[in-house]
Amino acid sequence: MAELETRELEYFVAVAEELHFGHAATRLAIAQPALSKAIRRLEARLGVRLLERSSRSVTLTPAGQALLHHGRHALNAVSAAAEKTRRAAEQQARLRLVIKPGGDANLLSGILAAYAGRPDARQVDILFGGATDRADHVRDGRADVALLYAPFDDMTGLDHETLTVEGRVAILPPDHRLATRPQVTLADLAQETLPRWKGVRWTGAPEAEHGPQVTDAAEALHLIRLGRTIAVLPRSLARPMHPDLVYRPVTDAPTSALVLAWAQDDRRPLVASFVAAAVEAAGRT
Structure with missing residues (x-):
C-alpha cells in the first residue's frame, strides 16, 4: 500500500472532524476544490472509500473511522517528534502544565506550592486547553503534564496518577x-x-x-x-x-476522578518530581 503523507492525513482528519468540506477548507486555509481533489486522490491510492458524500451531508465509512482514529495518533506522533527534538536542545528545561480553566478542583495552588519547595523545581508554565484537547497537548509534546478528568478524557498513550475522586x-x-x-x-x-x-x-x-x-x-x-x-x-x-x-x-x-497525566514514554526526572509533588499535595487536602 502506498505510504501516507502527513499533509494528506491533516486534510483527511480536518474533513473527518468537521464532516463538511467547506468548514474543513476554511480550517486548513485552502480552497475547497483542492481539498476535495486531495481526498479523492487519497481514496484512490488507498483503494477504499473513506467518506460517503451527498448534497446534504458527509459521513465516515468504517474505513474512514479507522483512518481518523489512527491518523490522529500518527499526526500527534509527528508533532511530538518535532517538539521533543526542539525541547531536547533547551538548556534550561521548563515544565508545561495544561489545564481546563476551572478544572483543577481547587488543587492547583497547593500542587504548585509543593513543587516549588522541591530542590529540583523548575519554572512551571500554565497552558489552557479546551474541554477535549488537553490530552492531545501531552501526546503531541505541547505540554509535559495535564490535569484531566476520568472517564471523560481519552488516556490513550498516557500514564496518570489519581489526585481526587468525586461524585x-x-x-x-x-x-x-x-x-x-x-x-x-x-x-x-x-x-x-x-x-x-x-x-x-x-x-x-x-x-x-x-x-x-x-x-x-x-x-x-x-x-x-x-x-x-x-x-x-x-x-x-x-x-x-x-x-x-x-x-x-x-x-x-459513577464517580469521576481528577488525574495528573503524562506521556507513557516520558521518564524525565522533571516530570517525575512534579507528579510526586502533586500526589503529595492532593493527599493533604
Missing part, C-alpha cells in the same frame, strides 16, 4: 420538577433532556441521544438557564455555583 451533581433550573428534592438518582433523570458533549467519551451517566450538543460547561449552563436541558457534571466542575440554578447530588452516578 456528580445534577444542575437544574429552579422550576424543574426535581429541584425541590435534596438528591436525585439516575432513574429520576432517565426521561430528561441532557446535552451531548462534543468529543467527550461516554461517562456512564445518562446522555440524551437528541439533546443539544455542547463543547464545555459554560455552554451547558447557558442552555440550562434557558430551560433547554439539564446536566450531570463532576462536583468540582459545577463550581462556582450559579445563583440562578439548582445543584443536587446524583447518588448513584
Whole structure:
C-alpha cells in the first residue's frame, strides 16, 4: 500500500472532524476544490472509500473511522517528534502544565506550592486547553503534564496518577420538577433532556441521544438557564455555583476522578518530581 503523507492525513482528519468540506477548507486555509481533489486522490491510492458524500451531508465509512482514529495518533506522533527534538536542545528545561480553566478542583495552588519547595523545581508554565484537547497537548509534546478528568478524557498513550475522586451533581433550573428534592438518582433523570458533549467519551451517566450538543460547561449552563436541558457534571466542575440554578447530588452516578497525566514514554526526572509533588499535595487536602 502506498505510504501516507502527513499533509494528506491533516486534510483527511480536518474533513473527518468537521464532516463538511467547506468548514474543513476554511480550517486548513485552502480552497475547497483542492481539498476535495486531495481526498479523492487519497481514496484512490488507498483503494477504499473513506467518506460517503451527498448534497446534504458527509459521513465516515468504517474505513474512514479507522483512518481518523489512527491518523490522529500518527499526526500527534509527528508533532511530538518535532517538539521533543526542539525541547531536547533547551538548556534550561521548563515544565508545561495544561489545564481546563476551572478544572483543577481547587488543587492547583497547593500542587504548585509543593513543587516549588522541591530542590529540583523548575519554572512551571500554565497552558489552557479546551474541554477535549488537553490530552492531545501531552501526546503531541505541547505540554509535559495535564490535569484531566476520568472517564471523560481519552488516556490513550498516557500514564496518570489519581489526585481526587468525586461524585456528580445534577444542575437544574429552579422550576424543574426535581429541584425541590435534596438528591436525585439516575432513574429520576432517565426521561430528561441532557446535552451531548462534543468529543467527550461516554461517562456512564445518562446522555440524551437528541439533546443539544455542547463543547464545555459554560455552554451547558447557558442552555440550562434557558430551560433547554439539564446536566450531570463532576462536583468540582459545577463550581462556582450559579445563583440562578439548582445543584443536587446524583447518588448513584459513577464517580469521576481528577488525574495528573503524562506521556507513557516520558521518564524525565522533571516530570517525575512534579507528579510526586502533586500526589503529595492532593493527599493533604
